[in-house]
Amino acid sequence: MKKIVIEGNHAVSYGAKAADVDVIAAYPITPQTQVVEKLSEMCASGELNAKFIKVESEHSAMAAVVGSSAAGARSFTATSSQGLLLMHEILHWSVGARLPIVLANINRAVGPPWNVWTDQNDSLSQRDVGMLQLYCESNQEVFDTMLHAFWVSEQLMLPSMIILDAFYLSHTCEIVEVMDADEARAFLPPYEPKHFLSPEKPKSFGNLTTPDFYYELRYQIDRDLRKALDLMKEADDRFEKLYGRSYGIIEEYRTDDADMLVVTSGTVTSTARTVIDELRDVGKRVGLVKMKLFRPFPTEDVRRILRRAEKVVVIDRNIGFSIGGIWAQEIKAALYNTNIDVPVFGFIAGIGGRDVTPRVIKEIIDQAEHMDVPDQDVYWIGVKNEQLHHTR
Numbered sequence: 473m474k475k476i477v478i479e480g481n482h483a484v485s486y487g488a489k490a491a492d493v494d495v496i497a498a499y500p501i502t503p504q505t506q507v508v509e510k511l512s513e514m515c516a517s518g519e520l521n522a523k524f525i526k527v528e529s530e531h532s533a534m535a536a537v538v539g540s541s542a543a544g545a546r547s548f549t550a551t552s553s554q555g556l557l558l559m560h561e562i563l564h565w566s567v568g569a570r571l572p573i574v575l576a577n578i579n580r581a582v583g584p585p586w587n588v589w590t591d592q593n594d595s596l597s598q599r600d601v602g603m604l605q606l607y608c609e610s611n612q613e614v615f616d617t618m619l620h621a622f623w624v625s626e627q628l629m630l631p632s633m634i635i636l637d638a639f640y641l642s643h644t645c646e647i648v649e650v651m652d653a654d655e656a657r658a659f660l661p662p663y664e665p666k667h668f669l670s671p672e673k674p675k676s677f678g679n680l681t682t683p684d685f686y687y688e689l690r691y692q693i694d695r696d697l698r699k700a701l702d703l704m705k706e707a708d709d710r711f712e713k714l715y716g717r718s719y720g721i722i723e724e725y726r727t728d729d730a731d732m733l734v735v736t737s738g739t740v741t742s743t744a745r746t747v748i749d750e751l752r753d754v755g756k757r758v759g760l761v762k763m764k765l766f767r768p769f770p771t772e773d774v775r776r777i778l779r780r781a782e783k784v785v786v787i788d789r790n791i792g793f794s795i796g797g798i799w800a801q802e803i804k805a806a807l808y809n810t811n812i813d814v815p816v817f818g819f820i821a822g823i824g825g826r827d828v829t830p831r832v833i834k835e836i837i838d839q840a841e842h843m844d845v846p847d848q849d850v851y852w853i854g855v856k857n858e859q860l861h862h863t864r
Contacts, residue, residue, distance in 0.1 A: 473651045473715075480641035483611040483648050484550060484576045484634075485510035487618025489520050491574075491660055492653035494545035497525045497536035502588045503638040504552040504578045530555035534562035534575070541571040542677050544668030546622065548573070552638065553580035553594045560598065563631075567602035567693060569677050572625035572632075572663075574618065575603070579738070579789075580638045581824045589825020590638035592738070592790035596766070596798045602693050604632040604700055605766040607737045611646040616717055620707045623660050627703055628696050637789075639825065640739040651715075659714050697768050704765055721765035722773050726752060730759030733781040734837065737763045737799060740787055740821075740828045747833045758837060763799060771806040778803070779812045785840045787833070789822040796820075796850035815845045821853045 478486065484507045488496065496515070498508035514520035523540070527533045530551050537547035551559060556577050566573050577595050581587040595605060606621060608614045614636050621632035636642060669675060681689065704721050712718035723741075726748055727733060736744045741762045751758045761777055763770075778784050788797025795801060800818030807814065817840045822828040836853055 473649050473655060475647055475649050477645050478611065478648050478650075479506065479643050479645050480611045480614050480636050481506035481578065481643070482510050483614040483650075484618060484636070485514070486648070486650045487615045488548045488574075489514055490615070490651050490653055490656040491546065491548070491619055491622045492656070492662070493520075493522050493548045494663075495523045495525065495537060495540035495547045497527055497533040497540075497547070497549040499527050499530050499533045499551070499555065501530065501552050501555040503580060503642045504550050504555070504576070506642070507550040507576060507578070530558040531562060534559040534566065537573050538562060538566050538569065538571060541566070541573050542569060542669050544663075544665045544670075546663040547571075548575075550576040550578070552578040553582055553588075556594045556598065557582065560601070563598060563601045563603060565678065566631045568689070570629040570693075572622070572629055574621045574625060575631065575633045576618070577633055577635050578638050578642045579635055587824050588638065590640060590789070591823045591825070592635075592788075592798070593823075595633060595635045596790050598633070599767060599798070602630065602697060603767065604630065604697070606632065606634045607764055607766060608634060608636045608641070609739060609741045609762065609764075611641060611644070611648045612717070613719055614641065615648050615650060616711060616715075616719070619656055619660050620704065620711065622663075623707050624700055624703045626663055628700060630693070630697060630700070635738075637739045659711055700768050701765075701770055701772075719764055721770050722777065723762040723764065724777060725760040725762065727759035727761065727777065727780070729757055730781060731757045732783045732785060732837065732840065733759050733761050733778060734833070735761045735763060735784060735786040735799065735803065737766070738789065740789060740833075743828060743830055744787070744833050747830050747837070750830070751834075751837065766799075766802075769802055769806065774803060774806045775810060775812060778807065778814060781814050783840055784814055784816045785836060786816060786818050787822075787828070787836060788818060788820050789828070791820055791823060791850075800850070817843070817846050817851065818849065819851045819853055826854065
């Protein structure tokens, strides 16, 4: 293993190389482009022995890896924002065909208006297709999660999406310990599919299915996706034993005696840690809960952790219009119909790449401190002018 300074997009690229992928489908879109550019360089130089397929759209990129995965190849692609939305139809196909594709999505706001900066609505709008979703905080976590995702996907025969913030990670350089495929093989062995397309043993994928069988196939997807909760923990434990790094599906920070728990995902977590430390220094009992795994949703872990709090504050870098932040919705649903009676305060911050600074997080915590229970579904922090003009 060696330590190099790379941006988050290249942490994805090196992760795909360590996974020894067979096929890469590529279509550029800001801020994802450097992922496939670096992989194209690796393939051209012989550093990576993989088939690099240049396609005409993101829809075609996902369709290409569906074909390669069905043929038994370890397959990878990457995208952002509108590109992920264009893939939507084929995401369903990848799940229904039970293909262990890994897709890296660099979180970018969805237009219009046009915006290349970060928020989570592109990936979270795909929450019900049946893919695993894993949100990363650092470039090292991005690299490691690429290997986790391939291992879990190939155990379940379901695709995974790993997600990182545009620019805050994608274009920011950090020290990352990377490994080559030989070193990674102790964790991620070569892919050996049981079923794949072959002229020698003809099979079909995705044929017409009547109601007599379609229902059970959907049941099996739901059943097996839930197994990822334990498999992700197993992958994390194995990875820690081999390489000394662990993330968990949820991370707790200074939660043992906390009255208030702040729930974050992505790079907002790093800023929130600093704020938690500062507030602890002045006697405030505040803790942090970092959500890594969104699908399948870790309901039991959420209940176990949040039941200890007097208040829960969720910071969402996304919006479910008319109902509030999506992480907050999921957490409320997890706590519903239990004996856990803790108020959940949902705050929106950072949409469209707006900075979520320590001051913003302190303002959120201060506002929640001065209320016993929420008096509305969602609180928007830092709105500059409510009289915004809409130009047709």
